[in-house]
Amino acid sequence: MMKIIVLGSAAGGGYPQWNCNCRNCDGFRTGLVRSRPRTQSSIAVSANGTDWLLVNASPDILAQVRATPALQPARRVRDTGIAAVLLMDAQVDHVTGLMMLREGPAIPLYCSEPVWQDLRAGFPLARVLEHYCGVQWHELPVQQGDRTGFTVPRMDGLRFTAVPLDSKAPPYSPHREAPVAGDNIGLLVEDLASRRKLFYAPGLGSIAPMTSAAMREADCLLVDGTFWTEDEMIALGFSSKPAAAMGHLPQHGPGGMIEVLDGMPAGRKILIHINNTNPVLDEDSAQHATLLRHGIELAHDGMEIEL
Numbered sequence: 001m002m003k004i005i006v007l008g009s010a011a012g013g014g015y016p017q018w019n020c021n022c023r024n025c026d027g028f029r030t031g032l033v034r035s036r037p038r039t040q041s042s043i044a045v046s047a048n049g050t051d052w053l054l055v056n057a058s059p060d061i062l063a064q065v066r067a068t069p070a071l072q073p074a075r076r077v078r079d080t081g082i083a084a085v086l087l088m089d090a091q092v093d094h095v096t097g098l099m100m101l102r103e104g105p106a107i108p109l110y111c112s113e114p115v116w117q118d119l120r121a122g123f124p125l126a127r128v129l130e131h132y133c134g135v136q137w138h139e140l141p142v143q144q145g146d147r148t149g150f151t152v153p154r155m156d157g158l159r160f161t162a163v164p165l166d167s168k169a170p171p172y173s174p175h176r177e178a179p180v181a182g183d184n185i186g187l188l189v190e191d192l193a194s195r196r197k198l199f200y201a202p203g204l205g206s207i208a209p210m211t212s213a214a215m216r217e218a219d220c221l222l223v224d225g226t227f228w229t230e231d232e233m234i235a236l237g238f239s240s241k242p243a244a245a246m247g248h249l250p251q252h253g254p255g256g257m258i259e260v261l262d263g264m265p266a267g268r269k270i271l272i273h274i275n276n277t278n279p280v281l282d283e284d285s286a287q288h289a290t291l292l293r294h295g296i297e298l299a300h301d302g303m304e305i306e307l
Contacts (some may be wrong), residue, residue: 002158002307003046004198004217004222008056009037009299011226012093014060015163022236035281036300038210039064040093041202041273042070043222044082045189050082051154054115055187055200057097067163067302081155084108086140089184090118091170091202094119098125099204102132110152112162112182114175122172136229142171161188163214163295168247188214196307198222199266202273205247207260217264220307222299225271228278229254229289236277251280252287258294272299 008014015038027033029059039060044052050073057063065071071081085107086096100105107129111119116137119126120306126135133188140162141148167184169175176184198296200219204224205213215221221304226248233239233246241252251257251271261269271291274280281297 003049004305005044005068006058006299006303007042007044008039008058009272009301010040011273014040015276017276020276025276030045034283036047038301047155047157052081052154053083053152054085056088056094057085059096060098062098084152087111087115103135106134106136108136111139112140112142114180114182118173147169157192159190159192163210165204166208167203203247204249215264220268221266222270222272224248225274232277261296270297270299
């Protein structure tokens with residue numbers, strides 16, 4: 001049985017964000033908003049409950065490992081349940097945690113060629129890690145029409161497919177305004193015994209036909225829940241950019257994530273990568289109630305999923 005643990009469920013900065021006094025963050029600190037604290041988004045996937053694929057390496061990885069006993073099986077004096085790391089993109093909140101893994105052996109790292117180049121140049125974590133544990137890079141085959149799946153050692157019984165997404169490369173990438181396939185991916189994970197599938201996409205700017213097809217295959221969708229509205233950050237005075245310019249599809253409104261998920265057959269539909277400003281974090285809010293009416297769950301740190 002495929003096992004998934006949500007290690008972190010927030011967008012960059014976590015929740016509450018350290019320097020933010022929006023209604024959610026201030027309300028959480030003062031006890032006026034009923035919600036859960038969340039670290040920056042990452043999940044772990046396993047076929048056997050002992051060996052885990054870390055999908056994205058959050059800056060909060062050390063706290064996430066401490067909170068997740070399954071990631072420390074303690075079979076020897078120095079040990080980890082993390083068998084490999086797979087990156088969805090090269091964003092700061094998804095890759096900085098690689099530095100926290102430097103005390104271990106060389107990191108088996110699965111990512112696309114564009115992401116690897118960002119980690120060699122614009123944000124050269126891979127070059128820095130060469131002075132510590134080192135990185136063993138495995139290029140992800142990014143689907144370009146015909147299905148190209150791949151396997152990962154110690155993930156016996158699971159097949160992975162990298163699906164290119166319409167989203168944004170990070171600001172330090174040469175592809176920021178000229179995206180290429182592989183800047184951002186969705187991940188389709190299939191349990192070969194049960195044939196059940198997970199589709200994971202914490203950053204999703206729009207729903208291209210290939211993305212829609214992968215989502216329709218999945219029994220569980222774990223997808224972008226960053227913003228409630230397109231102008232959320234503008235209305236709060238935090239940014240001049242709408243959600244689309246940041247590579248995220250908002251939940252509310254025509255063509256939004258709620259409408260997309262309503263048309264999907266998956267038995268479970270879960271939002272992850274939730275920004276600290278998103279009103280759905282308030283469990284007493286009308287927006288949170290709307291998600292529940294549509295059968296949509298909100299991921300939280302420590303959530304466990306079995307497929």
